[in-house]
Amino acid sequence: MNRRQAALVVMVQSLEILSGQTTSYKAKPRSRARVLVKAELPRAQALYRKHRTHKSLEQQATELRLELVVKDYNPDQPRDELGRFGEGGGLSSGSEEGGPALGSSWGDKVSPGLVEIGWTPEMALKVEDAASRVGTKIDVLHKGQEAWIDPAGNVYEVGFRPGALGGHSDVADKFLLESGEDIYANPDFRTGPFDNEQTLVGLGWARVSTYQSETGIDHFIPLTSLQKDSLATMVGEYAAAGSDKIQLEQRTESLTAGINVQRGLDVVQQAIKELEPLKDYNPDQPRDESGRWGEGGGIVPEGAIKKLTQGSGLGGALGSLDDSQRDVEFRGDLSRPQKDAIASYVDLVDAKGRTLTWDTPKGSGEGKASDFRTETGLKKRHLKQADPTGPTPLKSLIEEFADKLRHLTNQLEAELITADEWESSFETLLARYHTTALLLGSSTDTLTASAADYVARIVGNQFEFLGSFAAVIQGAEEWQAGFLARAESYASAIKVPYWAGNTELLPLPAMPAEGTQCLNNCGCSWDIQELDEVVGDYDCYWVRSKDDSCQTCLEREAQWSPYEIRGFTGESGQTESEVE
């Protein structure tokens, strides 16, 4: 009996290969698109070269960011009774006394590669620029109003001061006073990615954040007793400092809110005590196919390792990225965040031209990063991460495109051009910027024939939308306020060709902003992990940006982590088998 209650069949009914395909394609918008894509290619290539420099700057800034935060761990650094690093080591947002504000405890306590919290390179440069203009030196990047608690209960404050909830950093305050510009008001500044937030969460860290009078505590996994102690203490501090609203959220991996308690210190502290306790360490705990222990495992700093092994224990592989001993040391299998962290660190060491020392279950050794990869099988990481505002070159291209569309549409509103001229120029810009986006994504100024066809296809679709829009404008009795915004929204559509180019034309089922509820606002990306270059095995992860919570993106993140492509350059060349 057929029990299928709902089914959709995707099938090929007939396959007809036409000769002279290009001329057989009659659809007018797409024919125009093909012509325009070809005609606009030189301009697109020039634009590509211009925006490519942004990409280069982004890479430099990334290196700068790593340089700024990576410092040797010092186990003797003084701490307070809560296990926090004091002034000079902590991440206070700038002490009132003018002490070593913006210290370096992230670098001190967190393994390199795990420290890129909440900062885009642009934000880093803005803050550096701001600091230099007001005569303040920044030793390390920081982000305000947030703290993290590691599994050992150590509190890492990130520009957070219980006595000044919601306050800006001293740098920002000084900058505001002297220049009149509030760097926090800049949307670029506020909407940085939490690229490694999930990495930290995967390692068992709990996050505490405060915004104005509201305190939120998120924890995604069972907390250790040490973490719970720290949380309870911090909640008391927040309440004493005037926080009148305390919210506690327990989340699963799918980010579903569990406990949500508001108001009442006693209630929250009690809730913390009742949170699911961390299980005792069990070496026989089953793992998934990736070798993960599930919740609770992770690379932890050496100091934390000591506490953990003496305390209640923590499942998962223990790792060390300590310069004074070995660069990379781990036992047991690694989770994906762990692999990512190690790959980032190895890349950094490699970029510095240093040799690497390692001690892993697959062997110990010393040599180049490539030797390490060969011996351990840990592949070079594809640094494709979701920035909610998009990668820098894409972002700058979208901004420039939106400016052009705004200018063009303003001309139409002022009746300097006719509607036909507007539509024609609009189409030219669509062809130019979509082509540029694909070139930028694929990091080449050469447009292959198939890539040109792909761009023509999606540009042709845009022409159809534009035709409807033009009809609306021409049919309107008067200019409407929404026309300009609607015109500008076309700029975001170039995300699709960008990501198509960026994923090296792998047979991926969808691109960011393609078929998502969030439409062109999609900030997701693909992270491609090359497993075997010769055979063509790839694990492709849909990486959702922090600001992206549309249901399509959530579902793709859940189901496509990873989306497996196997044997792409081999005999079959097909994506994974779908018989489930």
Next chain:
Amino acid sequence: MAQLRVFLPKEPFLDADAILRAVENSLTSLAQDVKIDFGVTTQTWGERPEFTIESHPGIREVYTEDDIYGYLNRGTAVRYAVMSHDFTPKTRTGFIGSNQGSGGKLFVSRKHPMPGITAREFDKAIQEKWDRLAPQVVQRMIDAEVSRQNRS
């Protein structure tokens, strides 16, 4: 699935095997996309139905055997489930998504037949969506095939 045509690049030449690979990869991709959207329609459900992709040459079938999903998708002539007063459904007709909703089933009684469940027609909405987007997915698979040829 609607009829669609895609651009075949003149250079490099793609042989029949390559075209078939592109077609199979297109079907796989579209089936994945469809499965994601089915998943989206149940994202806020307490007990989520499982969707399966069954694969045969030239065909992918995405389906569930969950009875409740079938009732909602197709609609019913009569409803025996008695819902609470504050009940608001999580889904609506033609919408590929699911909201939080409120309330729920109190009990089931055949003594109290009530107007049937409105058909949500998820499958129809998803089909319409991917009919529209399928050409660019298929085009991408052909481009991927060209890319593959260049690599190997």
